Amino acid sequence: xxxxxxxxxxxxxxxxxxxxxxxxxxxxxxxxxxxxxxxxxxxxxxxxxxxxxxxxxxxxxxxxxxxxxxxxxxxxxxxxxxxxxxxxxxxxxxxxxxxxxxxxxxxxxxxxxxxxxxxxxxxxxxxxxxxxxxxxxxxxxxxxxxxxxxxxxxxxxxxxxxxxxxxxxxxxxxxxxxxxxxxxxxxxxxxxxxxxxxxxxxxxxxxxxxxxxxxxxxxxxxxxxxxxxxxxxxxxxxxxxxxxxxxxxxxxxxxxxxxxxxxxxxxxxxxxxxxxxxxxxxxxxxxxxxxxxxxxxxxxxxxxxxxxxxxxxxxxxxxxxxxxxxxxxxxxxxxxxxxxxxxxxxxxxxxx
Amino acid sequence: xxxxxxxxxxxxxxxxxxxxxxxxxxxxxxxxxxxxxxxxxxxxxxxxxxxxxxxxxxxxxxxxxxxxxxxxxxxxxxxxxxxxxxxxxxxxxxxxxxxxxxxxxxxxxxxxxxxxxxxxxxxxxxxxxxxxxxxxxxxxxxxxxxxxxxxxxxxxxxxxxxxxxxxxxxxxxxxxxxxxxxxxxxxxxxxxxxxxxxxxxxxxxxxxxxxxxxxxxxxxxxxxxxxxxxxxxxxxxxxxxxxxxxxxxxxxxxxxxxxxxxxxxxxxxxxxxxxxxxxxxxxxxxxxxxxxxxxxxxxxxxxxxxxxxxxxxxxxxxxxxxxxxxxxxxxxxxxxxxxxxxxxxxxxxxxx
Numbered sequence: 061x062x063x064x065x066x067x068x069x070x071x072x073x074x075x076x077x078x079x080x081x082x083x084x085x086x087x088x089x090x091x092x093x094x095x096x097x098x099x100x101x102x103x104x105x106x107x108x109x110x111x112x113x114x115x116x117x118x119x120x121x122x123x124x125x126x127x128x129x130x131x132x133x134x135x136x137x138x139x140x141x142x143x144x145x146x147x148x149x150x151x152x153x154x155x156x157x158x159x160x161x162x163x164x165x166x167x168x169x170x171x172x173x174x175x176x177x178x179x180x181x182x183x184x185x186x187x188x189x190x191x192x193x194x195x196x197x198x199x200x201x202x203x204x205x206x207x208x209x210x211x212x213x214x215x216x217x218x219x220x221x222x223x224x225x226x227x228x229x230x231x232x233x234x235x236x237x238x239x240x241x242x243x244x245x246x247x248x249x250x251x252x253x254x255x256x257x258x259x260x261x262x263x264x265x266x267x268x269x270x271x272x273x274x275x276x277x278x279x280x281x282x283x284x285x286x287x288x289x290x291x292x293x294x295x296x297x298x299x300x301x302x303x304x305x306x307x308x309x310x311x312x313x314x315x316x317x318x319x320x321x322x323x324x325x326x327x328x329x330x331x332x333x334x335x336x337x338x339x340x341x342x343x344x345x346x347x348x349x350x351x352x353x354x355x356x357x358x359x360x361x362x363x364x365x366x367x368x369x370x371x372x373x374x375x376x377x378x379x380x381x382x383x384x385x386x387x388x389x390x391x392x393x394x395x396x397x398x399x400x401x402x403x404x405x406x407x408x409x410x411x412x
Numbered sequence: 413x414x415x416x417x418x419x420x421x422x423x424x425x426x427x428x429x430x431x432x433x434x435x436x437x438x439x440x441x442x443x444x445x446x447x448x449x450x451x452x453x454x455x456x457x458x459x460x461x462x463x464x465x466x467x468x469x470x471x472x473x474x475x476x477x478x479x480x481x482x483x484x485x486x487x488x489x490x491x492x493x494x495x496x497x498x499x500x501x502x503x504x505x506x507x508x509x510x511x512x513x514x515x516x517x518x519x520x521x522x523x524x525x526x527x528x529x530x531x532x533x534x535x536x537x538x539x540x541x542x543x544x545x546x547x548x549x550x551x552x553x554x555x556x557x558x559x560x561x562x563x564x565x566x567x568x569x570x571x572x573x574x575x576x577x578x579x580x581x582x583x584x585x586x587x588x589x590x591x592x593x594x595x596x597x598x599x600x601x602x603x604x605x606x607x608x609x610x611x612x613x614x615x616x617x618x619x620x621x622x623x624x625x626x627x628x629x630x631x632x633x634x635x636x637x638x639x640x641x642x643x644x645x646x647x648x649x650x651x652x653x654x655x656x657x658x659x660x661x662x663x664x665x666x667x668x669x670x671x672x673x674x675x676x677x678x679x680x681x682x683x684x685x686x687x688x689x690x691x692x693x694x695x696x697x698x699x700x701x702x703x704x705x706x707x708x709x710x711x712x713x714x715x716x717x718x719x720x721x722x723x724x725x726x727x728x729x730x731x732x733x734x735x736x737x738x739x740x741x742x743x744x745x746x747x748x749x750x751x752x753x754x755x756x757x758x759x760x761x762x763x764x
Binding site: 062063064065066067068069072073074075076077080082088091093094095096097098102103106107110111112113114115116117118119120123144145147148151155156157158159160161175176178179180181234235236259260268272273274275276277286287289290292293294296297298299300301302303304305306307310 | 414415416417418419420421424425426427428429432434440443445446447448449450454455458459462463464465466467468469470471472475496497499500503507508509510511512513527528530531532533586587588611612620624625626627628629638639641642644645646647648649650651652653654655656657658659662
């Protein structure tokens with residue numbers, strides 16, 4: 061055992077991200093990135109900012125990005141927070157609002173949540189899933205403590221509607237309800253405007269999926285002034301400058317060229333629909349998805365085999381060896397051409 | 413009071429970074445940035461990497477940067493860690509090695525250390541300064557617990573030599589001794605090679621000062637395999653991808669063009685020498701500095717007045733309203749031209 065570790069560090073159970081292969085031989089359908097590059101205007105903004113000013117610290121408050129987000133999301137600047145990817149924003153939120161307290165989240169969900177709980181001493185309970193891996197919202201309503209869930213949920217793709225979110229907020233008024241909208245731009249309805257009505261709502265979004273900028277690490281949070289202040293307290297006790305100069309301006313350019321991204325999101329939604337049709341034809345069971353991925357299983361072939369055989373054929377999908385979901389694979393929606401190769405491979409696998 | 417805050421968040425006392433004015437009217441000698449831009453090869457590397465691949469997550473292990481650092485620092489890759497600026501690296505180190513434990517650091521030092529202690533529940537003691545704000549190394553040797561100090565120290569510029577660092581390491585073998593070498597490249601001698609001899613030594617460096625990349629957020633740590641593993645445990649419980657794609661490649665290019673940076677560092681050292689001569693001529697007392705800043709006081713004018721009057725004349729320096737150092741200002745070494753303007757302003761202030 062490592063004698064130098066703190067008790068805190070000893071008790072951690074770190075997150076394992078999806079594979080990020082360093083060569084390009086794979087069709088990468090495993091970490092829910094967009095198959096389409098960022099807006100050309102984003103790349104241009106980065107090049108324009110790559111000047112000798114990089115010798116200077118970035119603005120610690122990411123003012124340009126917060127201003128652009130304020131215009132885009134129609135929210136006051138003081139209700140917006142920016143961090144180094146939504147993972148960092150989530151970490152700050154767990155420290156600010158849940159450390160030492162009770163928290164519930166769905167049993168099948170983003171697997172980073174229990175990791176943050178270990179890091180920041182959060183007492184968490186996983187809510188068992190309902191039929192078809194749906195979220196049991198009644199148990200969230202009756203929780204009387206902090207609540208976190210992705211909407212749409214990951215890795216299932218399920219969406220909870222605004223009325224239900226209101227009900228959860230209204231039955232947990234003394235605790236923060238965190239809605240993780242990492243996948244909201246693929247057909248879901250955001251609850252970000254509800255932050256004006258509910259002081260206990262924190263909404264987290266990312267530029268890593270629908271804005272094709274996983275490589276730049278940009279996440280946002282929306283919430284009441286007191287929640288944003290809470291996030292800033294933690295951020296300013298951890299790293300004053302989490303977003304570098306290029307990320308701040310890349311984020312601005314991405315919000316300014318929303319037209320481009322809406323087109324890309326529409327393409328992904330269309331490909332998702334066609335992929336579902338094709339996979340259903342092959343006999344796959346598919347959960348209803350509002351995200352840029354689908355969660356699928358097949359009665360004839362084990363999910364782990366599908367994952368392995370696809371990988372042998374240079375198609376990466378995500379497999380979670382976890383009770384309850386160990387017969388599913390999560391497939392990111394790629395381009396139409398990538399999906400065709402996926403279909404061909406799945407046909408071969410099903411034929412044995 | 414904010415009812416949503418955790419006890420942890422309530423008890424935080426966040427760090428206040430030096431002013432980062434958004435306009436360019438100031439001669440900025442307040443946050444120890446380099447007055448010289450990054451190597452042109454760094455800017456080129458960033459532009460080359462600004463491609464559609466930004467849609468993909470960065471390599472979570474920052475392999476290209478770790479490899480380049482391994483070549484540059486002549487250390488095995490598994491003894492190197494990369495984070496989002498040295499502030500993040502320090503935060504991870506406090507969590508990994510000091511949380512719930514006892515730690516000592518100098519009373520006059522980087523003021524982020526007590527902030528991390530609040531965030532990660534570290535029981536810290538500040539060691540009183542010796543004569544001329546020197547570090548009392550005897551109290552560090554006898555501490556029998558974790559030890560942190562910058563070398564050179566900030567904001568004083570004082571350097572502790574390798575023999576003394578060895579002595580501190582050898583008298584604290586069960587605890588991590590963290591040497592924060594943010595300012596090492598301005599004439600100091602790094603202890604980074606000692607990590608091969610002492611498993612309890614962690615050395616932290618940054619690209620924000622001597623490599624002119626404060627705007628990109630790149631920090632490194634060197635240590636035994638077990639210390640680097642400890643940092644990775646915390647990192648992977650917080651944010652799998654702290655360094656974006658551009659920062660990783662900017663860091664590589666900066667290490668590859670060391671020749672450029674050595675020239676810039678020599679210029680800064682020369683300007684520091686000339687600045688000290690000039691300020692001594694004006695009657696300033698100046699602590700011996702191995703950093704890209706000097707810590708100065710004057711018997712005739714209060715430091716706070718100097719700070720304010722310089723700011724009125726568009727020269728920003730750093731003033732700490734803290735007992736023991738509240739009659740000093742910290743002045744970053746800028747270009748020769750910037751220093752000339754500083755001298756003119758100081759002459760005027762001294763004449764009253």
